[in-house]
Amino acid sequence: MSTKDIQEMRQAHEVQAEFDYELGEVEKGYTNRTLYVNLSDNTIASKPVTQQMKDIFTGGKGFGLWLLWNGVTGDTKWNDPENEIVISSGPIGGTTQYPGSGKSLVVSLSPTTHSVIDSNVGGHFGPLLKFAGWDALEIQGKAERDVIVFIDGNAGKVTIEEAPEEAVDTHLIGEQMMEMFAKTDREKRDISTVSAGSGADHTLIGCLNFSWYDVRRKSVRFKQAGRGGIGTVLRDKKIKALVVKYSGSKGVANNPADRGRISRVGSKINKEIRDYDAVQNKMRNVGTPYLVSIMNDYDLLPVHNFKFGSHPEAEKIAGDVWEKRFTQGLPDGCWLGCTMSCSHAVDGYELRTGPYRGQVVIVDGPEYETTAGCGSNCGIFDPDALLEINFYCDTYGIDTISFGTLTAFVMECYEAGILNEEITGGLELSFGNAVAAIELLHQMGRGEGFGLIAGQGIRRLKQIFAQEYGGDPQFMHDIGMEAKGLEYSEYVTKESLAQQGGYGLASKGPQHDEAWLIFMDMVNNQLPTFEDKAEALHYFPMWRTWFGLCGLCKLPWNDIVPPDNAETDEPPKIPEHVQNYVELFSGVTGREVTKEDLITMSETVYNFQRVFNLKMGFGTREHDAIPYRSMGPVTVEEYESRAERYDKQLKELVRDDAEGKTTEEKMAALRAYREEQYEKLIDAVYKRRGWTPNGIPTPETLKRLHIDFPDMVELVRRHIEQRQQERDDTG
């Protein structure tokens, strides 16, 4: 696009509101204020961050949840003006001495779960927002016409501007904003945008794209806040882009309390990554796709809607294939100073389909989730098809995990005869049909055809397919891989009870950022009892969600391990790295903490989120249910593909030698056992977490965590009493 085009776009803007503010300094990781923008009445205001907010909620997701709690009621719907999008990094966010310190957490009410969703994302927006003066950005209301919100952290000015001419799709608007607001080439690195795309206009699974300027490639790159449809919320508010500009990012812009302390742990881990990554997970060359072949080898790679765990063609989309396709030797960190540098890209890819056919683009990815979800789970083993899907999901603003998992569900329904070409408008949506899957994606972008139906998400599709096309509700309930309304991320959990809990009990829905226990449980057999599993389902979700309070990426925690980690007391926890984070937190904030304190910080926000779910009408045991496909074989085909394993389990665990039984009878016996196991697991986990048998945090737990606010205590008491009354009534 030409300079003239950009100038004309800018001239077409109409400023709806302006807000001038005093530029400040970050103080030990905090700016001590948040920015509030209301698009309905064009209010822009500064809100203070209190000491209580920092003490209880820490930052990042904690701040997001607190602000959202106060912005909505229990009756607020995702597309009401009262719904908010809150973006916050956290006190460590923006640090450059420690790898993975540029993450943001985004919080909103989800169009698919109808409850609170959180999604973490890299890119530069969160750190630049902080350096521009704000611990969080809180957007409420809806604009009448498409707008951008521009936060100028150099001038100390925030504007809401109607923006009629800009593109909606991310790869275009990301560049447009860069060209519009950078006065020089040097300034391009000072700008970051948040955008969605046309797919987010027409589906409930919209994602957000957070940009950064890649100085080596001289191009805009993107990471995604994928989960939960927050991109759909952005577009519902008629936001084309949120833009932040700040010049002057430097190593100490976060103004830590003790620079020496963070430099020491940073130097140590950076050396560890440089010395050992090449012989461990090769994140610097391959990134997360290294997992594909491992998951395949261990029967954990989702294939054909999670029916199976491996496929002979998986090698076509494995890590070594991507290593050759990714441009090597470039600093692929999504925030400054990250030595893990795992945000790989395929350069010079010519698009073969869709509205941008023929354009030569950079494809950011694919990551493991996209490769497994849109690849093996859909029976697609063509790397170019995956690049096409990855690029268009990103630019259309569609979550690749939800797209992959729901497309896999649709494909199984098609092969089961619930759907046909008449229903799908000619799309032959069988497993492996990449052309049909890509066209489905384009339909989502255009807002037409079967894509418009599919983009509503699995929970809604199950209802539609039953009501409109006569699909068997029980069958679709069993195979529809969603829980709480969110599509599953890409791991087969049939043989790991702990991971079934890790997904089923996750606050937002089945996203693995809370717990990833498959190997500890299923392969290492380190969690043999319910109590062991419950303890792991306490520690690991609390530990893993701590990163989202602080602006941190979890990958440097355990995608690299010190060479002597095997000799520690608890190798899965990577104790040396846990201590690094203790030093990092204390070094930035000046607050002396222990590793136990980090867990308590997280436990506080975790329980707050659980009660938030309760506020929105969820948050009880029934909502922690999971589809049977995540626990065991739904179809005869699945059972017989692993018959030896299942027959052995029937004999040893269920005490049923299955002699003379049909496959269906054996499946029923196994199912009864596994469903009972899941209920027992939930009982153990609730007890460990200080929750009632119905999954509600007790008033005593809220008090212990200092979140016994009157409205929260009243809410939990009401539910506990109601449950007791129901029990009394039924005797």
Added chain:
Amino acid sequence: MTVNSLLTILKFTFPMIIVSVNGRVVPKSEYGPTRVEDNDEVKVIHLIAGG
């Protein structure tokens, strides 16, 4: 049987593992020569980070 052949039979291909035999951690360089006998207690811990 050696540690190496046991890992092959189990299809444990992940590189970051800790193998111990009867409580003794076996260094990777010794997987080839280290024998595993009947009734030995063998533990294989995968240090896999996951998603």
